[in-house]
Amino acid sequence: MNCRHAIMQHSIWILLLLIAGTAGAQPAYKGEAAPKLTNQATWIWYPGDFEIWLGNNMQNRRTERGSFFPPFWKLDNHYVLMDFHKDVEVTEAEQIEVLVEGKYILKLDGKGYEGMPQQVTIPAGKHRINVKVFSRDNVPAIYVKGKxxxxxxxxxxTYEDKEWIDETGKTSDISATTWLNAGSWNFNEPAQRPSAFRLAVQPQSAVTTTKDNGSLLVDFGKETFGFIKLHGLQGKGKLSLYYGESKEEALATGTCETLDRLEVNQGSKTDSLMPLTKAFRFVNIQAEGGATVDSVSMLYEYLPVANRGSFRCSDSAINKIWDVAAYTLHLNTREFFIDGIKRDRWIWSGDAYQSYLMNYYLFFDRPTVSRTLMALRGKDPVTSHINTIMDYTFYWFLGIYDYYQYTGDKTFIRQFYPRMQSLMDYCLSRRNAAGMMQGLPGDWIFIDWANGLSKKGEVSFEQLLFCRSLETMALCAGMVNDTKNAALYKQLAADMKAKLFSIYWSDAKHALVHSRVDGKPTDNVTRYANMFAIFFNYFDSTQKQLVKQHVLLNDAIQKITTPYMRFYELEALCAMGEQKYVLNEMKSYWGGMLKEGATSFWEEYNPAKQGAEHYAMYGRPFDKSLCHAWGASPIYLLGKYYLGVQPTSPGYATWVAEPVLGGLQWMDGKVPTPQGDIEVYCSTTQIKIKGSEGTGTLRFKSQKKPVCKGVVINSKGNNAYEMTVEAGKEYVINYKN
Known part of the structure; x- marks a missing residue:
């Protein structure tokens, strides 16, 4: 392809991006049921199909030094034939507009129209509108709009109507068809076809540009993501673009992770946009032959989600950590919650699970959570664990448990319960003779990136996650009135929990041991199962204190060096009331990355490393992701364990706020909920709180009797107090921390 042709294509691509720039804007869905759009038409499809199709497109954009790099796991596809219907009653004749992605037949009361009409008149009365669509390349979708x-x-x-016709031509009166409520997002205009979806873009300029013998080193000032745009491109030759999250990576032309090559044959100056998005801060542009370029800018690509949560406090270092964590999560919130923007750009269930939790305290963006859950699950039959990783299958179940607690959305669970059940059936089929989960051929036991971490035998951490997944299944089975399996899952969970303590709890170690190999528990103690058992509330109060002393605060136990598991380690400590300790750990660990020049948080951080050693991983000098979703966990920790807000019943119908300063002099923030925000201010002498929905409970400790005008504050003993927070009312409590 010559440069002129490439530039023309790129110009069209820019136009498409700018036209579709608002396609990712998020609606505010409220309530427990699927959104009911009164007279608001939207594109609809089979639930999960658009998400799977979009995930396939996104996850196959990964490149490694210009080579295509597809995912490791099975990818499913959308159903190609779809049947939509709606029973309506209109008082007068009504004309509807019909738009379809695919070939279709439209029927009214079982009678088909000639051709594929885009306008149809519906007579007064009761009718059934039916649209059957075939589309192989895109997801079958329809848009219907009338008065x-x-x-x-x-x-x-449904993807199969299961109808039949007898010898007289009569169709069946009763069908075994399973109908689901249609899936949708926010494609609310006829021109917003789902197949044309693109993320939003915004032009951005470089901060500095250094020229040297025809080459350019461009610095955008911080980690970013998007399309590089070349201005004043001219001449005949070749340009090579070497991308770097660090300056060292951009200058390492032989070992940087991503690059672009462009053949140039251009008589007059023009502009050109690179065809694929990249993650970078620096771009090193090397010219060969007579090719020249005047300057470089970019189109920043993003999903337009707004920060609904906030946090500010008396410690400027913590404020900076919160800001960088929020930016990190923004960069990794795209079509889905992805792991990191440079290398994989895939949907990993373990990474996504943490993003869900951070999201509930920053965006409260339900559609991205549900899209990610649906794309990860795919379709039946189940042939492997999610991402081929056993623990990542269990995180998928945990994600559904939390999704229901934070949003109260039962519709998602009702519609996807069969896929939950078939995935759990797969897990149950892979238990060993003792009824335990143990890695079989094809299973990846991940847990964490840690030197020498054993994955042999029956690992306690996997059994613990399995137990929680069974509890999730019991809850969801109850919601869909599957009483038989609700009882079964509940019993299986109870049995697994009993095995956890009978097999792995060691009185001598004061903790759960790491594994059992050949029927014998090992002596090794790791942090993983122990810290999860704390915030899963599986330990009694005595066991919690023993584990805190002998595991979490014990330097002899192998330390954790990934933000991934630091997330859970610090959560366990916060759940044990160690907010002051955790605050110092956040300042040391995440603050340590900032001191190393981080503008977003990393996949892994080891303070013992020096300089460019920080960028190496997986045996390559620049393979580490310097913008990784699991690095943003301070958002969750500060919202849940410092502001202290969390739901106590699904969808914040009831909630609790237990603000803990943890050594801060004051803090002020908002926690988003399905229908508003919970605002919390706390200093050493005053608490202010206001909730927009549900019934809240404020719990706090005070060294003197607290006072709040017109409100009864109940003493719980040991300087602990509690009061009710009604929706829409602001309370000011004077107390002494």
Whole structure:
């Protein structure tokens, strides 16, 4: 392809991006059920199909030094034939507009129209509108709009109608078809076809540009993501673009992780946009032959989600950590919650699970959570664990448990319960003779990146996650009235919990040991199962204190060096009331990355490393991700364990706030909920709180009797107090920390 042709294509691509720039804007879905769009038509599809299709497109954009790098696991596809219908009643004749992605037949009361009509008149009375669509390349989707009739999530959809016809031509009166409520997002205009979805873009300029013998080293000032744009491109030759999250990586032309090559044959100056997004801070542009370029800018690509949560406090270092954590999560919140923007750009379940939790305290963006859950699960039959990793399958179940607690959305669970059940059936089928989860051929036991971490035998951490997954299944089975399996899952969970303590608890070690090999528990103690058992509330109060002393605060136990597991380690300590200790750990660990020049948080950080050693991983000098979603955990920790806000019943119908300063002089923040925010201010002498929904409970400690005008504050003993927070009212409590 010559440069002129490439530039023309790139110009079209820019136009498409700018046109679609608002396609990712998020609606505010409220309530427990699927969104009901009153007279608001939207594009609809089979639930999960658009998400799977979009995930396939996104996850196959990864390149490694210009080579295509596909995922490691099975990718499913959308159903190619879809049946949509809606029963309507109109008082007068109504004309509807019909737009379809694919070939289709439209029927009214079972009678088909000639051709593929885009406008149809619906007579007064009761009718069934049916649209059957075939589309192989894109997801079958429809958009129907009339005065009162509109396609939305109340339409029913199936990929097999299971109808039959007898010898007289009569169709069946009763069908075994399973109908689901249609899936949708926010494609609310006829021109917003799902197949044309693109993330938003915004032009950004470089901070500095250094020229040297025809080459350019461009610095955008911080970690970023998007399309590089070359200005004033001219001449005949070749340009090589070497991307770097660090300056060292951009200058390492032989070992940087990502690059672009561009053949140039251009008589007059023009602009060109690179065809694929990249993660970078620096770009090193090397010219060969007579090719020249005047300057470089970029189109920053992003999902337009707003910060609903906030946090500010008396410690400027913590404020900076929160800001960089929020930016890190923004960069990794794209079509889905991805692991990191440079290397994989895939949907990893363990990474995504942490992003869900951070999201509940920053964006409260339900669609991205549900899209990610659906894309990860794929379709039946189940042939391997999610991402081929046993623990990542269990994190998928945990993600559903938390999704329900934070959002109260039962519709998602009702519609996807069969896929939950088939995935759990797969797990149950892979238990060993003792009823335990043990790695089989094809299973990846990940846990964490840690030197010498044993994955042999029956690992206690896997059994613990399995137990929590069974508890999730019991809860969800109850929601869909599957009483038989609800009882089964509940019993299986109880049995697994009993095995955890009978097999792995060591009185001598004061902790759960790491594994059992050949029927014998090992002596090795690691942090993983022990810290999860604390915030899962599996330990009694005595066991919690023993584990805190002998594991979490014991330097003899192998330390954790990834933000991934530091997330859970610090959560366990916060759950044990160690906020002051955790605050210092956050300042040391995340603050340590900032001192090394980080502008987003990393995949792994070891303070013992020096200089460019920090960028190496997986045996390559620059393979470490310097913008990794699991690095953003301070957002979650500060929202849940310092502001102290969390739901106590699904969707914040009831909630609790237990603010803990942890050594701060004051803090002020918001925690988003399905229908508003919970605002908390806390200093050493005053607490202010206001909730927009549900019934809250404020719990705190005071060295003197607290006072709040017109409110009864109940003493719980040992300087602990409690009061009720009604929706819409602001309370000011004077107390002494």
């Amino acid at each position: 009162t009739i509109a396609s939305d999530s109340s339409w029913l959809v």
